[in-house]
Each structure stands twice: as structure tokens, then as C-alpha cells.
Amino acid sequence: MERTIAEINAKIRSGHAIVWTLAELKERLESLTVAEATQQVDVITTGTFEPMESSGAIINLGPTDPPLKLRQCWLDGIPAYSGIGAVDLYLGAAQSVDLNPEGGEADTLRERGGGHVIADLIAGKAIPLRALGHVTDCYPRASLETMISKDTINQFYLYNPRNLYQNFIVGVNGGDRPLYTYLGPLQPQLGNAVYASSGALSPLLNDPYLRLVGIGTRIFLGGGIGYIAWEGTQHFPLQKRLANDTPIGPAATLALIGDAKQMDPFWVRGCYFKNYGASLMLGVGIPLPVLDEEVIARCAIRDEDVVAPIIDFSIPRRVRPTFGVVNYAQLKSGTIKIDGKTVRTAPLTSLYFGQQIAERLKEWILKGEFTLAEAVAPLPGDRAFLPQQSWTTPSTRE
Incomplete structure (x- = not known):
């Protein structure tokens, strides 16, 4: 049958x-x-x-006034990747808090990462956002601090x-x-x-x-x-x-x-x-x-x-x-x-x-x-698994 x-x-x-x-x-x-x-x-x-730590969320904040082109961004202290568009972000589930200038964790007692922020947004909670801008003629704004939720952003979808x-x-x-x-x-x-x-x-x-x-x-x-x-x-x-x-x-x-x-x-x-x-x-x-x-x-x-x-x-x-x-x-x-x-x-x-x-x-x-x-x-059935090799640069010294 x-x-x-x-x-x-x-x-x-x-x-x-x-x-x-x-x-x-x-x-x-x-x-x-x-x-x-x-x-x-x-x-x-x-x-x-x-x-499933190899997960994450794509977020579009929407344009600001004056316009902002994201250079760096943090959602509740968790850094999100901002190199994909003026106000587009990718927040990885395994992302942790930033390191402070001395090299230690900004908050060593904070057992929290990107997965928690994603879950909070899905639950409807408001999340603090802090951003630095890449100032250009068409994007003159230098920074932004605000609160976001799933109802105040355009796109919010998981891409894992x-x-x-x-x-x-x-x-x-x-x-x-x-x-x-x-x-x-x-x-x-x-x-x-x-x-x-x-x-x-x-x-x-x-x-x-x-x-x-x-x-x-x-x-x-x-x-x-x-x-x-x-x-x-x-x-x-x-x-x-x-x-x-x-x-x-x-x-x-x-x-x-x-x-x-x-x-x-x-x-x-x-x-x-x-x-x-x-x-x-x-x-x-x-x-x-x-x-x-x-x-x-x-x-x-x-x-x-x-x-x-x-x-x-x-x-x-x-x-x-x-x-x-x-x-x-x-x-x-x-x-x-x-x-x-x-x-x-x-x-x-x-x-x-x-x-x-x-x-x-x-x-x-x-x-x-x-x-x-x-x-x-x-889906392909012939993918090999390729480990990464370490390569050393030959010394130029005699």
C-alpha cells in the first residue's frame, strides 16, 4: 500500500x-x-x-529617529551580533555576558545568556536594549537605550x-x-x-x-x-x-x-x-x-x-x-x-x-x-565531517 x-x-x-x-x-x-x-x-x-545551544533569534528593531546603524548591541547585557543590517540583530542562545576591561565576566554570579533573553521575549517580557551606532551621513545617531518586547519589534524568529x-x-x-x-x-x-x-x-x-x-x-x-x-x-x-x-x-x-x-x-x-x-x-x-x-x-x-x-x-x-x-x-x-x-x-x-x-x-x-x-x-546524504586543522606559520628567523 x-x-x-x-x-x-x-x-x-x-x-x-x-x-x-x-x-x-x-x-x-x-x-x-x-x-x-x-x-x-x-x-x-x-x-x-x-x-539545543546551536539556536538563536533574528530580530529587526525597526528604524529610529534620527536613524541608527547598529555597531554594537546588548540585550539585557547579552551581546547580539549586529553586522547584518542597520537595525537587524542575531542573538545566539549560547551567548554570555560581555567581558569587562579587566578580562573577567561583567557579572560572574549571573547565570544567564542569550537563551534566557530569547525565552523572556517569547514570554512577552520587556528587555532592556543598549546600542552603539556607526555614525554616517545617513545614520547620524550614535547610541540608543530603550526597552523592547515581541510586540515592539518587527521580525522576531528563531533560526537555529x-x-x-x-x-x-x-x-x-x-x-x-x-x-x-x-x-x-x-x-x-x-x-x-x-x-x-x-x-x-x-x-x-x-x-x-x-x-x-x-x-x-x-x-x-x-x-x-x-x-x-x-x-x-x-x-x-x-x-x-x-x-x-x-x-x-x-x-x-x-x-x-x-x-x-x-x-x-x-x-x-x-x-x-x-x-x-x-x-x-x-x-x-x-x-x-x-x-x-x-x-x-x-x-x-x-x-x-x-x-x-x-x-x-x-x-x-x-x-x-x-x-x-x-x-x-x-x-x-x-x-x-x-x-x-x-x-x-x-x-x-x-x-x-x-x-x-x-x-x-x-x-x-x-x-x-x-x-x-x-x-x-x-537533505544531502553525502556530507563528510571535516575537522578543523591547526596550522602554524613558519618562522622567518634564520
């Missing part, structure tokens, strides 16, 4: 579409065959809620260069001191292990070759509607794979875009990792159209069918040693064995909220408030 997205959308608009969350599908496959499930369901909804890793790693610390990382604190001597994927419920692991998504795919983003804009940075579809085609580590990523003015602050939250920095907790949901039996077969994977590498962060190199791979059933059990030692595990991804997003997206589709979008172009 085969369907098209147009046929599925017709069923959505008429109120006859059958939608299951990914968790519901996996449960029903215990009693249904792949062929039977394909006959019954039209769309599978997925969701994840996790830190790298979200939704298809798979990720498990972080551990084999050293003698605590480490503070993008996975959170890692305790010494293998005191804990942190993973950052929902395993068999992770959206892209159920579409390993990105057959069902592409540029222009409509998604749930931060409680509103967003789109896949491009491949994500560090997109690496050539990652090694198991026999079931799931990658054994970080692989595909997506660049996402969406109108922040329409988002729900419940699904966009600033966060801070101790001694590491700011990030953004973000909810993303991907609908998977059931075009044929292959879609259901791919979605039948279980946590024991998907693995992630255990990486030792105590070695400060790009290529770190590993303790092999572990499957997500073991990770979700709460403990794993590493070199004979029992190690506690914890997810950085909220498994509960990911399920809530899948349920919310299902409700939207059943109500006819969300239809599927045909991709305008596929």
Missing part, C-alpha cells in the same frame, strides 16, 4: 486521518504486523525536548543552525576531578553517565536516511509551527551504521526556522550549565507521513536496537577514547556497566516532555490545524 502526502492531507482536512504517536505505534506493533499497521495509520508524530541530532553520545569522566560539560557535570572515576537522545523515540532515528523530511517540511517548533530550513551544521549522514541503518553516533542534523512571536514559552526555556554556559531548552516535533510499509518498518526499532558511543571527556582532545557502545535500553534502565563498574545514567533529553510534544502535534493534526508539507528539496 502506498500513499502520497496530498492524499494524507485530504484526509486531515476531512477529519478522517488516523494519527498515532511514535510510542503508540511501537506499542501496537506488539500485536500488529507492519502491513496491518500501515493499513491503519496515516501519520506518526514524534517529539523531543532538550538543550543545528538542532535535532539524529543520535548522540554518552558522556563519562574517567579522570580524577569533576568536569563541567555541555552534557552537564560528569563525576570523576566514572561516577555517572549522561546521554542526550531519546533513543528509539528520537525523531530522526526512525527515519534514518531522511526520506520523510526535507527542506520545507512543516514541524512543531517551540509550541508554534516551524520549518526545516536546511541541513544542520555538522550534518554527518555518512556516520557508521548498524545493520538496521541507524547511526552509531552523531549523524544528521537540521537547521530549523519559525516565528518566535507565535511560540509558547512552555516549550522554549533558557537554561544554564554550571561552569559551561547558557543554552536553550527547545521542544521540536516531527510528523512522519506513512507513505508505505517501509515507514512503519523503520519506526519499529526498539531501544535495544539503537546504540551510542561512551566517550571519556577526561581526555581533552577532539578524538577522545571510548568505552565502546551501549544500547538505549541499557541507558534507560538507570545503570550501565563500564569496565565491570556499575555507573548511574541520566538523560539530558526530557523523555516525558518529548511524549507531550508528540501528543500535542497529534492533536493539531486531528483537529485539522496542522497539515503536512511537501519538501521542496531533499
Whole structure:
């Protein structure tokens, strides 16, 4: 049996579409065959809620009187990039407070960054803005101090260069001191292990070759509607794979875009990792159209069918040693064995909220408030991963 997205959308608009969350599908496959499930369901909804620091907001302030051309700008003390137009800004979620002239943080006790400012704006809060201008004949203003909110700025949308890793790693610390990382604190001597994927419920692991998504795919983003804009940075579809085609580590990523003015602050939250920095907790949901039996077969994977590498962060190199791979059933059990030692595990991804997003997206589709979008172009499947090399300048001395 085969369907098209147009046929599925017709069923959505008429109120006859059958939608299951990914968790519901996996449960029903215990009693249904792949062929039977394909006959019954039209769309599978997925969701994840996790830190996504490679995110940010594009903001257009609108012209001032007299006109201002931004040279430097701070939103609640957080610097925003202003080299993209007279009054256009890009605020990165991981951006932190400026350094003071002595080289220390302007406010060492302020555990706040760009993600918090973005979340506050989405929540409707007013944010102080301070700007310095590049004075020219057509932009004579030298500075600006004001308050902004999402209602007083023109455009305010998220453009996230790298979200939704298809798979990720498990972080551990084999050293003698605590480490503070993008996975959170890692305790010494293998005191804990942190993973950052929902395993068999992770959206892209159920579409390993990105057959069902592409540029222009409509998604749930931060409680509103967003789109896949491009491949994500560090997109690496050539990652090694198991026999079931799931990658054994970080692989595909997506660049996402969406109108922040329409988002729900419940699904966009600033966060801070101790001694590491700011990030953004973000909810993303991907609908998977059931075009044929292959879609259901791919979605039948279980946590024991998907693995992630255990990486030792105590070695400060790009290529770190590993303790092999572990499957997500073991990770979700709460403990794993590493070199004979029992190690506690914890997810950085909220498994509960990911399920809530899948349920919310299902409700939207059943109500006819969300239809599927045909991709305008596929995402590349041949990107290599290129590390940056260090080059030294030869000495000119004899």
C-alpha cells in the first residue's frame, strides 16, 4: 500500500486521518504486523525536548529617529551580533555576558545568556536594549537605550543552525576531578553517565536516511509551527551504521526556522550549565507521513536496537577514547556497566516532555490545524565531517 502526502492531507482536512504517536505505534506493533499497521495509520508524530545551544533569534528593531546603524548591541547585557543590517540583530542562545576591561565576566554570579533573553521575549517580557551606532551621513545617531518586547519589534524568529541530532553520545569522566560539560557535570572515576537522545523515540532515528523530511517540511517548533530550513551544521549522514541503518553516533542534523512571536514559552526555556554556559531548552516535533510499509518498518526499532558511543571527556582532545557502545535500553534502565563498574545514567533529553510534544502535534493534526508539507528539496546524504586543522606559520628567523 502506498500513499502520497496530498492524499494524507485530504484526509486531515476531512477529519478522517488516523494519527498515532511514535510510542503508540511501537506499542501496537506488539500485536500488529507492519502491513496491518500501515493499513491503519496515516501519520506518526514524534517529539523531543532538550538543550539545543546551536539556536538563536533574528530580530529587526525597526528604524529610529534620527536613524541608527547598529555597531554594537546588548540585550539585557547579552551581546547580539549586529553586522547584518542597520537595525537587524542575531542573538545566539549560547551567548554570555560581555567581558569587562579587566578580562573577567561583567557579572560572574549571573547565570544567564542569550537563551534566557530569547525565552523572556517569547514570554512577552520587556528587555532592556543598549546600542552603539556607526555614525554616517545617513545614520547620524550614535547610541540608543530603550526597552523592547515581541510586540515592539518587527521580525522576531528563531533560526537555529543545528538542532535535532539524529543520535548522540554518552558522556563519562574517567579522570580524577569533576568536569563541567555541555552534557552537564560528569563525576570523576566514572561516577555517572549522561546521554542526550531519546533513543528509539528520537525523531530522526526512525527515519534514518531522511526520506520523510526535507527542506520545507512543516514541524512543531517551540509550541508554534516551524520549518526545516536546511541541513544542520555538522550534518554527518555518512556516520557508521548498524545493520538496521541507524547511526552509531552523531549523524544528521537540521537547521530549523519559525516565528518566535507565535511560540509558547512552555516549550522554549533558557537554561544554564554550571561552569559551561547558557543554552536553550527547545521542544521540536516531527510528523512522519506513512507513505508505505517501509515507514512503519523503520519506526519499529526498539531501544535495544539503537546504540551510542561512551566517550571519556577526561581526555581533552577532539578524538577522545571510548568505552565502546551501549544500547538505549541499557541507558534507560538507570545503570550501565563500564569496565565491570556499575555507573548511574541520566538523560539530558526530557523523555516525558518529548511524549507531550508528540501528543500535542497529534492533536493539531486531528483537529485539522496542522497539515503536512511537501519538501521542496531533499537533505544531502553525502556530507563528510571535516575537522578543523591547526596550522602554524613558519618562522622567518634564520
